[in-house]
Amino acid sequence: LSYEIKRIDAMAKWEQGLLNEALEQIMSIDLNKVDQNEEECYNNNDKKLHSKIAFLRGQWILRMTPPNEVNKVIEKVMPHIELATKLDSQNYKAWHRWSWVCANIFHADNSKTLAAIDAIKGFMECVKLRAVNSFSDLLQMVSIFFMANLDDESFQSVSTLISSLDDAFILRISQQLFAQLRSEKGRISTFVVELIRSRLPRLFH
Numbered sequence: 001l002s003y004e005i006k007r008i009d010a011m012a013k014w015e016q017g018l019l020n021e022a023l024e025q026i027m028s029i030d031l032n033k034v035d036q037n038e039e040e041c042y043n044n045n046d047k048k049l050h051s052k053i054a055f056l057r058g059q060w061i062l063r064m065t066p067p068n069e070v071n072k073v074i075e076k077v078m079p080h081i082e083l084a085t086k087l088d089s090q091n092y093k094a095w096h097r098w099s100w101v102c103a104n105i106f107h108a109d110n111s112k113t114l115a116a117i118d119a120i121k122g123f124m125e126c127v128k129l130r131a132v133n134s135f136s137d138l139l140q141m142v143s144i145f146f147m148a149n150l151d152d153e154s155f156q157s158v159s160t161l162i163s164s165l166d167d168a169f170i171l172r173i174s175q176q177l178f179a180q181l182r183s184e185k186g187r188i189s190t191f192v193v194e195l196i197r198s199r200l201p202r203l204f205h
Helices: 003-015 019-028 036-041 044-063 067-087 092-108 113-129 135-147 152-163 167-172 174-182 186-203
Strands: none
Touching: 003 019, 003 044, 019 044, 044 067, 044 092, 067 092, 092 113, 092 135, 113 135, 113 152, 135 152, 135 167, 135 174, 152 186, 167 174, 167 186, 174 186
């Protein structure tokens, strides 16, 4: 059977409530089958399909796990979701789930700032891919940024990333930005002041 038929069949089983059977089938698909000699035939459509399969693996593992036990399976899930984003950089569902997983890691342990950075960068990709419906992703992105105690280099890198947002996105999160003007974290309030000041002529007149 082709990969696409196997994927559709697995999804049908999932919808029928045959969760374990569906997961077993989607996990049995060999995404490493393409070797260097076949690389030229491995086109974008193949990568998009493989991305969907990798995403389903991670997504179904999460959905079969009770909410209070999600952190126990995150390490098992992450390679599948990360692979999905690498195979297809336009896969919004994969980026969103990747960001959600990284955010969960950070919220469970605020010292894991690398997870915070990955979550922020992931939500940024989500914003780029779904600009019209980006408010929730924007909120989660800046919320993690304001909460995380990043080292100076990481803070500069992430603040530059957020500063690159178009005016329309900055306007959507303006209330959240203004709320940080009195932040006890000096560099956060300084960042917000500089960001608002740079956009004043266009947005806040």
